[in-house]
Amino acid sequence: MTSHALTSTAMARGTAFLGSQTAILCGAMSWVSERNLVSAISNAGGFGVIACGAMTPALLDTEIAATKALATRPFGVNLITMHPQLMELIAVCVAHQVSHIVLAGGLPPKGSIEAIKTAGAKVICFAPALALAKKFIRSGVDALVIEGMEAGGHIGPVATSVLAQEILPEVAQQVLVFVAGGIGRGSAIAAYLEMGASGVQLGTRFVCAHESIAHPAFKKAFLRGNARDAIASIQVDPRLPVIPVRALKNKGTEEFTAKQREVAALLDAGSINMGEAQLQIEHFWAGALRRAVIDGDIESGSLMAGQSVGMVTQEESVADIIATLMDETEAALVR
Numbered sequence: 001m002t003s004h005a006l007t008s009t010a011m012a013r014g015t016a017f018l019g020s021q022t023a024i025l026c027g028a029m030s031w032v033s034e035r036n037l038v039s040a041i042s043n044a045g046g047f048g049v050i051a052c053g054a055m056t057p058a059l060l061d062t063e064i065a066a067t068k069a070l071a072t073r074p075f076g077v078n079l080i081t082m083h084p085q086l087m088e089l090i091a092v093c094v095a096h097q098v099s100h101i102v103l104a105g106g107l108p109p110k111g112s113i114e115a116i117k118t119a120g121a122k123v124i125c126f127a128p129a130l131a132l133a134k135k136f137i138r139s140g141v142d143a144l145v146i147e148g149m150e151a152g153g154h155i156g157p158v159a160t161s162v163l164a165q166e167i168l169p170e171v172a173q174q175v176l177v178f179v180a181g182g183i184g185r186g187s188a189i190a191a192y193l194e195m196g197a198s199g200v201q202l203g204t205r206f207v208c209a210h211e212s213i214a215h216p217a218f219k220k221a222f223l224r225g226n227a228r229d230a231i232a233s234i235q236v237d238p239r240l241p242v243i244p245v246r247a248l249k250n251k252g253t254e255e256f257t258a259k260q261r262e263v264a265a266l267l268d269a270g271s272i273n274m275g276e277a278q279l280q281i282e283h284f285w286a287g288a289l290r291r292a293v294i295d296g297d298i299e300s301g302s303l304m305a306g307q308s309v310g311m312v313t314q315e316e317s318v319a320d321i322i323a324t325l326m327d328e329t330e331a332a333l334v335r
């Protein structure tokens, strides 16, 4: 076992904050980040985060209880800010004394950060730009994730390397920052730690862990995929907004483009109104990630994956993935 003295020192602020052995978070991935993967990550020295996604408060309650039964170390819960029952979901986390809550998917509504902090939990928010990072610091968030467009899932327009250069020097003294998006090896982790990050968040790299319940076909698609296969979804018509999602291209990707054209044509012809058109676009992907991750429908389901997918070359245990990343980080810091 390699000693990780330099890495541990560089990660010290992150590990003290997370209560973990390494400052490597496995970012919440809807359908993938459930009790098995989350507890495995935390038990192996990383920090697992449950993806609440569209779960009801009752489902989240069950998932947290099941994760607690498996985990010997702290883990977090990721909540989507536009969930209609966000405050109830926060209450479920608080009742379970979840130590860290991640608010994802847009500006947290009034009262949500306060509710988490009053309960004594730590709050982590995604900062897609420097101005927002500063705003979150003023709101009292404990840590930030800066995630670039190389990441899998919903993405912003700016690359991780640019966000890191813009945001870390300005705010990393005041607040902990975890860098995410496109990290496949420890050399990248070392670079972001040297730039002032307290730790990192990876998603794609953990999808093919033995402990991940993702369908074998979903994992196979990852093992075959290369960086240039993980493409951002395209918006066809300015009237029909699409939040870009990075995923492996498949038949579903092409069908989504065709669907946007079809809906735009119906709009032009006056057959449907704007509300109906936008609803049709939004509904296209509803359930698509579940179909791919759980049912193994890799043709028309959504294969959300980041550009680091080419560095996922085998199924291995979470412990081995974390050990490799730590060894690589140490080797890079020693150089």
Ligand SMILES: Cc1cc2nc3c(=O)[nH]c(=O)nc-3n(C[C@H](O)[C@H](O)[C@H](O)COP(=O)(O)O)c2cc1C
Pocket: 026, 027, 028, 029, 030, 032, 051, 053, 078, 104, 105, 147, 150, 151, 152, 153, 154, 180, 181, 182, 183, 201, 202, 203, 204, 205, 303, 304, 305, 306, 307, 308
């Ligand atoms: C299959 C998949 C599903 C994801 N689902 C979510 C989600 O539900 N909520 C969220 O905040 N981020 C989600 N993400 C983003 C991850 O939490 C993480 O930040 C991202 O994967 C990091 O970038 P990387 O993929 O380059 O490692 C997802 C990513 C993937 C690959």
